[in-house]
Amino acid sequence: MPEIKKIATRESYGNALVELGKEKEDLVVLDADLAAATKTGIFKKAFPERHIDCGIAEANMTGIAAGMSTCGYVPFISTFAMFVAGRSFEQVRNSIGYPHLNVKIGATHAGISVGEDGATHQCNEDLALMREIPGMVVINPSDDIEAKAAVRAAYEHAGPVYLRFGRLAVPVINDRPDYHFEIGKGVVLKEGTDVTIFATGLCVSSALEAAEKLKEDGIDAEIVNIHTIKPIDRELVIASAKKTGKVVTAEEHSVIGGLGSAVAEVLSEEAPTKLLRIGVEDVFGESGPAKELVAKYGLDGNGVYEKVKKFVK
Template sequence: MSEVKKIATRESYGNALVDLGKEHDDLIVLDADLAGATKTGIFKKAFPERHLDCGIAEANMAGIAAGLSTCGKVPFISTFAMFAAGRAYEQVRNSIGYPHLNVKIGATHAGISVGEDGATHQCLEDLALMREIPGMVVINPSDDVEARAAVKAAYEHVGPVYLRFGRLALPVINDTPDYKFEIGKGIVLKEGTDVTVFATGLCVSSALEAAEMLEKDGISAKVVNIHTIKPLDEELVVKAAKETGKVVTVEEHSVIGGLGSAVCEVLSEKAPTKVLRVGIQDVFGESGPAVELVHKYGLDAEGVYGKIKTFVKEN
């Protein structure tokens, strides 16, 4: 059996920017002294005149991008999720969100899979923070194919977009001829009858593998890739919940405010359903090898499998 190809979505981000840059002269990339880590250095090498290093000053970078957008440019600001959603939150809210400017936010190194950098750099709250900003589109791609498509869709969308990327290399799962990315539309990856698993980002591949393990136990799990947290595909969420009667959400984010909360909000209003939220349980992360942390916090296939199996059997 051939080894599954793995690529970090931050790499996909950098490569997608270069591809777009070849087609669109109005695309400008800004980073906060992290071009190597965020992979915007790839764009800098190709288009040095359209890359701006703003230094370790993320709030200022957000303001510069806001100004550029009013001059007909399409700026992508790039830094770690902790700094994009955390340190620069006020500027993103007031200078980009409030006037609904055409600025894209490329936030890399999100979640516990940042690894050894530890809790201070493992942003587990960014999806919650960004989806609260009126008019902000929030996207969390699951692999290289989806990340590239998401960057292109973000460029084409008029208005602010938050793109979440990771440091850890992920299995490529969307390299199929019929794959289509559309903002606000979830993708059914596997049909099932006993439980619906809504997953996002890094956890999509974990959910798919867990579903295969559940099949051996006689549990049929429907797996849905929710790459867009906002706007959420409410129609698909409600339809799938009604079909299976049980729902599990899986995310590399706090269970408070992210995908789990978004799904529960919709279902509580339109189709009350028993839901299990799998994610980070109201705790900070810690320093350690990324793969080991994903396992410890129960976000790998083994952990997701165990949680879903217990949930289905007890409910």
């Protein structure tokens, strides 16, 4: 079998900013002393006059971006998810969300796959925090292609957008001519009849891997990529749930407040369905190799397979 191409979505973010920067002179990038890690250093090299290093002052960076957005710029602020969603939550809420300013948030190093940096840096709460801010669009791309498309879509969207990127290289799964990204629209990657797996981020490739194993057990799983957590694709969630009668959500995030909660809210209101949420349970992460942590917390292909198999059987 040919080797599967893997790219970290934080790399995709940096490359997408450069490509977009060539076309859009009003695009500016702000970073909080982490340009090498967030990959905005790629943009800094190409457009040094449009890159601002704000130092280790994330809240201040958020305020600067808010101000720049009122002067005709489209700022992308960049730092680790833990720092922008956690440390700067008040500034994101009050300085960007409340006045509904045109600021884009590039949050890298999200989830358990941050690895050795441990629990203090593994933000498994960001989707919940950002989803709660009125008017905030929340996007969690699954691979390199989707991440690049999401950056462009975020620029074109009028209003605040939270973009979630990972440190760990993940399989490229959307490399096809007919791929189309649209904010708020999920993508059916595989039709199925027995159970629907709604997945987001790195768990999309895990769900696809799990589906192959489930097939061997006679379980026909439908796989849906939910790249936009907010606004969620309500019509697709309802239609797929009614079709299969059983629903699973898979995310590299707490089972509280993220994709699982968003899907549960839709189903409870529109189409009550038996539901299993796969994600980080009500615990903090820990330090360790990223791939081993993903497996330990049951977020890899085998982990998703085992949990879905038990749920369906």
